[in-house]
Each structure stands twice: as C-alpha cells, then as structure tokens.
Amino acid sequence: MTAASLTVTDVSWGPGRAAPLILQPISFHLDAGRVLGVVGPNGAGKSSLLRVIYRFNQPRSGKVEVGDSEIWALPPKAAAQRVAAVLQEQPTDFALTVAEIVALGRAPYRSGFATPGARDAAIIEGMLDRLDLYSMADRAFGTLSGGERQRVMVARALAQEPSLLVLDEPTNHLDIRHQLDVLDLIRDLDVTIVTSLHDLNIAAGACDEILLMSEGRQLAFGTPHDVLSEDTVSRVFNVAARRETLTPSGQDHLTFHLPVS
Numbered sequence: 001m002t003a004a005s006l007t008v009t010d011v012s013w014g015p016g017r018a019a020p021l022i023l024q025p026i027s028f029h030l031d032a033g034r035v036l037g038v039v040g041p042n043g044a045g046k047s048s049l050l051r052v053i054y055r056f057n058q059p060r061s062g063k064v065e066v067g068d069s070e071i072w073a074l075p076p077k078a079a080a081q082r083v084a085a086v087l088q089e090q091p092t093d094f095a096l097t098v099a100e101i102v103a104l105g106r107a108p109y110r111s112g113f114a115t116p117g118a119r120d121a122a123i124i125e126g127m128l129d130r131l132d133l134y135s136m137a138d139r140a141f142g143t144l145s146g147g148e149r150q151r152v153m154v155a156r157a158l159a160q161e162p163s164l165l166v167l168d169e170p171t172n173h174l175d176i177r178h179q180l181d182v183l184d185l186i187r188d189l190d191v192t193i194v195t196s197l198h199d200l201n202i203a204a205g206a207c208d209e210i211l212l213m214s215e216g217r218q219l220a221f222g223t224p225h226d227v228l229s230e231d232t233v234s235r236v237f238n239v240a241a242r243r244e245t246l247t248p249s250g251q252d253h254l255t256f257h258l259p260v261s
C-alpha cells in the first residue's frame, strides 16, 4: 500500500446527460498520505463527490487523478487497485463469513477464476488482525453488529491495497471507542484518505484538510482551523456556532445552538 496524491480538477456531475448539475465544478489537490474531510449540510453533495472519486458517478466535466493516473481513463479493475471505498450501504451477502468478505478486497488482483495465493492469504489475515476481527473470522456477516460490520468493510477496502481510500461517514454505527479506533487507524495508514463526516469536531481532529460544501458547491478548502471558523460554520449550517480552544490539548472545539430569531 503506497499513498498517492489526489488531484480533482473542475469536476462536475449531474444524473443523466441533460439533468441540472448537482455538483458544480470542484477543484482541489491533496498530497499523498493526507486525510481530507468533506463536510457540509445534508444534501450538500458530499456523497455525490465521493462517488465521482471512487469511479461510480461519471463526471460531466473534469478529471480525477490519483498519482499519475486519471481514474476515469483506467479500466475498472486497474482503478480498483488504486481506489477503494467504504460506503454506508453494506453488502447483502449476509451468509458470507467475515474472512470471505475481507477476501473480496483481493478481487482486483485476481485473473479469471484463479484461487487466492499465499500473498492474498497473508494480506487478509493481516487485515483481520489489524481491525480486531480475528475472533469472528468464521462468523456469518449477517450475525454481526453494525459496528462490527463497519470494521469488516474497512478491512475489505484495505485488503484492496489502495493508494486512495474513500470513506462515506465511517463513524456511523460506531460507539465512541470504535470511532476513536477507526480514526486512529485512518491516521496511521500509509494511504491517502477522503472521508465525509458530519461531526465537525471529529473532522477537525482527524483531518489535515477540510473541503466545505453547500448546495453542490465548493465553499472552502484548507486546514480545519481556517475553514471551520465560527462565522463560516454559523452561516453554512444555519446555527450559532462558538469555537473554543481546549486545554491542555490546544485543539479547537465547536459548540452549536439554534440561532436567536
């Protein structure tokens, strides 16, 4: 797994060819190994942008480059060796075991019906271990809790050995301990990460850069401190936001109230 940079240039998207655009042109550059948080109110276009980046929504205009590769110009299998995604929708293969689901991450490296090799097995074992799933490797996916399923999906995506990992709300379903575990893991990996997050304090703590979106537009891109100011958060989310500095960590912490009308 080697991290690669992500360059998004003038990417727009709308459903079908003639429908109005849902994503207005978006551009940013993320260095290899950095973590980008995509934030914004409901319906801002976060998932739509993520879908263009993980090669599901074909952009109306623009380019998505991972390292030197334009991912929409690559065959799907080659793109899947570079970009993996963990989505909110989970697979319906409830009868598959945890180990079998994680093994699906190796599919982009297999030709035809070849059986997994020793390297595949070692990677799958390593991911089961890393995500604390070893003890449930033989359990059916359908018998797991929401948080356990989320960890399985992260393990499957990492087994793909991507250069870029896209996560749509990765902390959904997770209790506080497992939220911290997943965020810690994210920071630790040698992979570039794009993640949507609703919790702005989690985003500020876990991400190097923030892309703020609203109504399909890019409003700001920069460090959490620069982008998530009281004024900007209050205006974009239609709340009264206050930002304080926590001691002793020195971290920013936002609190929110309904605006006085």
Ligand SMILES: Nc1ncnc2c1ncn2[C@@H]1O[C@H](COP(=O)(O)OP(=O)(O)OP(=O)(O)O)[C@@H](O)[C@H]1O
Pocket: 015, 022, 040, 041, 042, 043, 044, 045, 046, 047, 048, 049
């Ligand atoms: N395939 C589609 N066809 C029509 N409209 C769509 C399609 N996909 C998304 N939309 C619309 O685009 C807008 C942005 O949706 P998107 O899911 O990208 O927002 P989001 O920021 O991820 O929202 P949330 O925080 O609520 O998950 C929404 O109004 C949604 O209904």
